[in-house]
Amino acid sequence: MKQNFRFSGTGGQGLITAGIILAEAALLDGLLAVQSQSYGPEARGGSSKAEVIISDQPIRFGRVTHPDTLLVMSQEAADKFSGDCDASSLIITDSLFVKDVQARDARRIDLPITHTAREACGKPLFANIVALGAVVALTKCVTTESLERAVLDRVPKGTEDANKKALAAGYEIAKKSAGK
Amino acid sequence: MSRVLLLQGNQAVVEGAIAAGVRFYGGYPITPSTEIAEGMAKRLPQVGGKFMQTEDELAGIGTVLGASLGGAKAMTATSGPGFSLKQEMIGMACSAEIPCVIVDVQRVGPATGQPTSPSQGDVMQTRWGTHGDHWLIVVSPSSVPECFELTRRAVELSEKYRCPVILLMDEIVGHMRERIELPDSYEGLSVPRRKQPDTPPEKYLAYADTDGSMVPAMADFGSGYRWHMTGLVHDETGFPKGTPAATKNSQDRLHLKLRNHEDDIVQVENYRTEDADVVVIAYGGAARTAYDAVDMARDEGIRAGLLRPVTIWPFADRQIQAAAKKTKCLLVHELNCGQYVREVGRAVRGIVPVDLYAKYDNEPATPEQLLEKIRESAEKIKGAK
Amino acid sequence: MKSMEELVDFYFRPNRLPHLWCPGCGNGVILSALLKAIDAENLAKDDVAIISGIGCSSRASGYVDFNTANTLHGRALPISTGLKMARPDLHVITLSGDGDCSAIGGNHLIHAARRNIGLTLVVFNNSIYGMTGGQYSPLTPMGKKAMTAPYLTIEPSFDILDLARAAGATFTARATTYHVPILVDVLRKGIRHEGFSIIEVVTGCPTNYGRQNQLGAPAKMMEWQKDHGVMKAAWDKMDEAAREGKFPIGVLSERTDLKEYTKAYDEVIARAQASVKEETA
Numbered sequence: 001m002k003q004n005f006r007f008s009g010t011g012g013q014g015l016i017t018a019g020i021i022l023a024e025a026a027l028l029d030g031l032l033a034v035q036s037q038s039y040g041p042e043a044r045g046g047s048s049k050a051e052v053i054i055s056d057q058p059i060r061f062g063r064v065t066h067p068d069t070l071l072v073m074s075q076e077a078a079d080k081f082s083g084d085c086d087a088s089s090l091i092i093t094d095s096l097f098v099k100d101v102q103a104r105d106a107r108r109i110d111l112p113i114t115h116t117a118r119e120a121c122g123k124p125l126f127a128n129i130v131a132l133g134a135v136v137a138l139t140k141c142v143t144t145e146s147l148e149r150a151v152l153d154r155v156p157k158g159t160e161d162a163n164k165k166a167l168a169a170g171y172e173i174a175k176k177s178a179g180k
Numbered sequence: 181m182s183r184v185l186l187l188q189g190n191q192a193v194v195e196g197a198i199a200a201g202v203r204f205y206g207g208y209p210i211t212p213s214t215e216i217a218e219g220m221a222k223r224l225p226q227v228g229g230k231f232m233q234t235e236d237e238l239a240g241i242g243t244v245l246g247a248s249l250g251g252a253k254a255m256t257a258t259s260g261p262g263f264s265l266k267q268e269m270i271g272m273a274c275s276a277e278i279p280c281v282i283v284d285v286q287r288v289g290p291a292t293g294q295p296t297s298p299s300q301g302d303v304m305q306t307r308w309g310t311h312g313d314h315w316l317i318v319v320s321p322s323s324v325p326e327c328f329e330l331t332r333r334a335v336e337l338s339e340k341y342r343c344p345v346i347l348l349m350d351e352i353v354g355h356m357r358e359r360i361e362l363p364d365s366y367e368g369l370s371v372p373r374r375k376q377p378d379t380p381p382e383k384y385l386a387y388a389d390t391d392g393s394m395v396p397a398m399a400d401f402g403s404g405y406r407w408h409m410t411g412l413v414h415d416e417t418g419f420p421k422g423t424p425a426a427t428k429n430s431q432d433r434l435h436l437k438l439r440n441h442e443d444d445i446v447q448v449e450n451y452r453t454e455d456a457d458v459v460v461i462a463y464g465g466a467a468r469t470a471y472d473a474v475d476m477a478r479d480e481g482i483r484a485g486l487l488r489p490v491t492i493w494p495f496a497d498r499q500i501q502a503a504a505k506k507t508k509c510l511l512v513h514e515l516n517c518g519q520y521v522r523e524v525g526r527a528v529r530g531i532v533p534v535d536l537y538a539k540y541d542n543e544p545a546t547p548e549q550l551l552e553k554i555r556e557s558a559e560k561i562k563g564a565k
Numbered sequence: 566m567k568s569m570e571e572l573v574d575f576y577f578r579p580n581r582l583p584h585l586w587c588p589g590c591g592n593g594v595i596l597s598a599l600l601k602a603i604d605a606e607n608l609a610k611d612d613v614a615i616i617s618g619i620g621c622s623s624r625a626s627g628y629v630d631f632n633t634a635n636t637l638h639g640r641a642l643p644i645s646t647g648l649k650m651a652r653p654d655l656h657v658i659t660l661s662g663d664g665d666c667s668a669i670g671g672n673h674l675i676h677a678a679r680r681n682i683g684l685t686l687v688v689f690n691n692s693i694y695g696m697t698g699g700q701y702s703p704l705t706p707m708g709k710k711a712m713t714a715p716y717l718t719i720e721p722s723f724d725i726l727d728l729a730r731a732a733g734a735t736f737t738a739r740a741t742t743y744h745v746p747i748l749v750d751v752l753r754k755g756i757r758h759e760g761f762s763i764i765e766v767v768t769g770c771p772t773n774y775g776r777q778n779q780l781g782a783p784a785k786m787m788e789w790q791k792d793h794g795v796m797k798a799a800w801d802k803m804d805e806a807a808r809e810g811k812f813p814i815g816v817l818s819e820r821t822d823l824k825e826y827t828k829a830y831d832e833v834i835a836r837a838q839a840s841v842k843e844e845t846a
Contacts, residue, residue, distance in 0.1 A: 020186065020357060023186050023357060024186045027184055027185075027186055027359050032359055033186065033357075033358075033359060034356060034357065034358050035186065035356070035357040035358075036352075036355065036356045036357070037355070038296075059358075060468040060469070060471040060472045060547075061468050061469050061471075061472045061544075061546065061547050062352065062356050062358075062468060063544060063546070065546050065548070203651075204647065204650060204651055206643075206646075206647060206650075222837070225830075225833045225834040225836070225837030225838070226837045226838060226840075226841050228834055228838075230650050230651075230830055230834075232646070232647075232650065234643065234676075235672050235673065235675075235676035236672055238639075238640065238643065238673075239640075239642075239643035239646070239672075239673055239676070240643075241643075242636075242640045242642075242643025242644050242646070242647060242673075243643050243644070243646050243647030243650065244647060245636075245644055245647060246616070246643065246644035246645060246646060246647025246648035246649070246650070246651070247647035247648065247650055247651040248647070248651075249632075249634060249644070249647075249648050249651075250647070250648045250650075250651030250652040250655070251651060251652070252650075252651040254647070254651075268637060269637065269640065272636065272637055400652075401614050401632035401648060401652060401655065402611060402612065402614070402632060402652050402654065402655045403611075404611050406610060406611065406630055406631055406632050406633070407632070407633075408578075408626070408627055408633045408634070408635070409633070409634040409635070409636075410627065410634070410635040411619075411635065411636055411637050412635065419581070419627060
């Protein structure tokens with residue numbers, strides 16, 4: 001079973017970190033994972049992209065050509081990185097930043113990711129962790145135990161509680177949307 | 181005991197170097213290799229080694245050669261622009277037989293090019309970059325675990341054969357993060373060491389082949405064996421002589437010491453090639469596309485396989501000729517305008533057609549794109565027979 | 566103190582003589598002064614490494630029985646630096662010419678000085694590229710003739726010691742091939758100095774510099790050194806007019822407030838290893 005993820009937004013939103021955490025959570029679950037990213041000026045203020053492939057089989061080609069799950073946290077990223085999605089793709093958008101997504105036939109879930117980060121943790125900085133919680137709640141690609149451990153292994157000391165809150169908030173907004 | 185980590189290829193190179201006993205690094209930051217310098221800066225002093233950020237690329241390899249003369253296993257890393265600057269010193273390492281490892285994480289294009297995009301445009305430069313006839317070893321990893329293993333092997337080969345070994349990487353493998361299992365401690369791993377003289381100092385000839393291996397013993401500076409290293413063509417005493425016979429002898433030994441040991445040096449990986457009608461030849465990051473494309477071709481009934489040169493130079497003549505004799509077509513896939521394909525063509529001498537899928541637009545080929553080329557090659561040989 | 570014959574017997578490699586330097590060349594004087602300094606400092610041959618670049622001066626490394634390397638044009642300092650890093654216990658003495666050190670290797674000079682790495686750099690300044698047949702170097706004075714300056718040089722020259730000092734060199738000294746006792750003395754002090762030391766030796770190239778500029782026989786060129794080199798103490802008392810065309814010799818500057826680079830690096834190792842212990846604790 002192979003799942004392709006693409007996290008996209010603006011440099012500084014922590015999406016590459018989110019990609020690394022997701023891949024590390026997959027390893028903790030005993031799965032295989034490959035993570036790659038776009039580098040260069042794009043990673044500094046422009047649009048930014050991290051990709052993760054999770055599988056129980058060896059992963060060779062490491063880029064995502066067809067995302068099963070696309071997380072979009074800016075309008076520019078939505079315009080730039082959603083072109084290869086189709087009806088089988090799930091597109092998760094941050095309601096604060098994304099209005100329109102070109103891939104109209106894909107399933108789209110609009111979530112208040114950055115808004116929730118601000119509400120739950122006091123800072124929009126935690127949006128990437130809120131998003132991770134939502135992605136995992138919606139796709140079940142890794143266990144929540146592994147995700148939490150991977151998050152806590154990566155984040156700076158002293159921010160553990162805020163990050164746990166962010167994860168929980170992410171699960172919550174995903175559940176709410178699923179209930180709709 | 182071991183630990184499972186998610187590492188970038190560049191980070192795995194650092195760990196491989198530490199595990200192999202590299203204790204000196206001199207280099208200059210350059211994308212997309214910089215994580216290697218940063219990793220060495222952190223890791224080397226932890227194990228008692230030394231890291232230097234040098235004033236330029238020339239000093240990077242210069243300090244590496246100096247440290248190696250002192251007996252340290254030493255390494256540098258760079259990308260195309262820096263690799264070009266290092267060429268003169270790589271030649272001296274070939275000629276004076278100074279073990280060292282140079283990592284080249286390739287970027288796109290000549291000059292500044294595209295620093296953060298994948299390419300394999302330096303593959304011929306690794307072989308022919310420095311002036312004058314010379315022979316050296318180049319290996320190229322395709323995965324993060326292989327970055328660790330091949331860095332160790334590069335150190336081992338450089339020590340064993342007293343020559344520079346180039347670890348040829350690309351942005352795909354250098355920056356990708358992947359699962360790797362590393363031992364908790366590297367203490368149990370073998371740490372290669374260049375052959376030491378077994379003659380007393382007064383009888384030591386720095387460049388004499390004393391055991392038929394063609395590789396002279398190398399004493400560390402300061403070990404009591406005083407010898408002379410020179411960038412001039414020299415005889416077995418280490419001093420320039422200038423006669424045609426002395427020149428030929430030294431040139432012969434410098435290439436025969438590698439050619440005579442090709443069985444030990446040259447490694448390729450065969451993937452589903454046993455009954456293949458189309459054998460894809462791909463190396464480094466481009467090979468990752470090829471595994472998938474071969475599987476997809478098999479799924480639709482095309483007998484495809486992959487021959488992956490792990491050792492890029494010396495060229496795997498024997499292995500590629502053997503593959504050519506068993507298959508109907510070779511398809512070289514590389515991320516440049518077509519470099520290695522020329523060497524493949526030379527080696528197979530028309531036994532089978534050699535097709536090329538060259539990709540040089542700063543993105544790796546997708547498996548679907550390579551599959552299309554495999555289909556075309558398969559179609560052609562059907563038509564021909 | 567060994568006699569010259571004893572020095573030659575003891576330090577020169579058998580079969581490497583005769584050397585390739587021209588009659589009247591000062592390079593032999595510098596090399597024998599260096600051997601006297603090494604001998605006077607009681608350095609064991611095994612503990613000395615002599616690393617040179619490319620040029621007439623750089624051939625010196627091959628003649629003497631130490632750990633020696635005749636490297637690439639301009640690159641003697643990086644190679645010396647790497648060796649010193651791997652083997653801080655060795656006395657690494659770098660031999661370079663004016664072109665080797667200030668032109669093609671200029672960047673390495675300023676950074677070796679800045680780091681204060683424990684090397685002794687001896688610059689054989691003959692004001693010309695000798696080995697390639699007399700082209701001008703960054704140390705050729707203005708208004709001189711060279712094969713690549715047939716209408717006289719128009720480029721100001723470096724004062725290589727000012728350059729090194731500005732870059733951070735903690736020991737600078739100058740001597741000439743005429744002032745041999747002073748030369749031996751500053752070489753000894755340079756070797757003893759903990760940190761980067763540079764010793765400029767003014768030497769004559771009668772073949773490729775003297776002849777083009779009609780400076781006369783080798784002895785006359787040495788006389789010029791005698792007349793123009795002024796001891797530091799006297800130099801300090803001279804006014805600008807009296808200094809015109811002359812240059813100071815002796816130890817020109819020495820500082821001991823900066824840590825030698827490999828010693829400073831030992832502190833990096835200590836900090837790195839302490840951080841590992843902290844992590845694993």
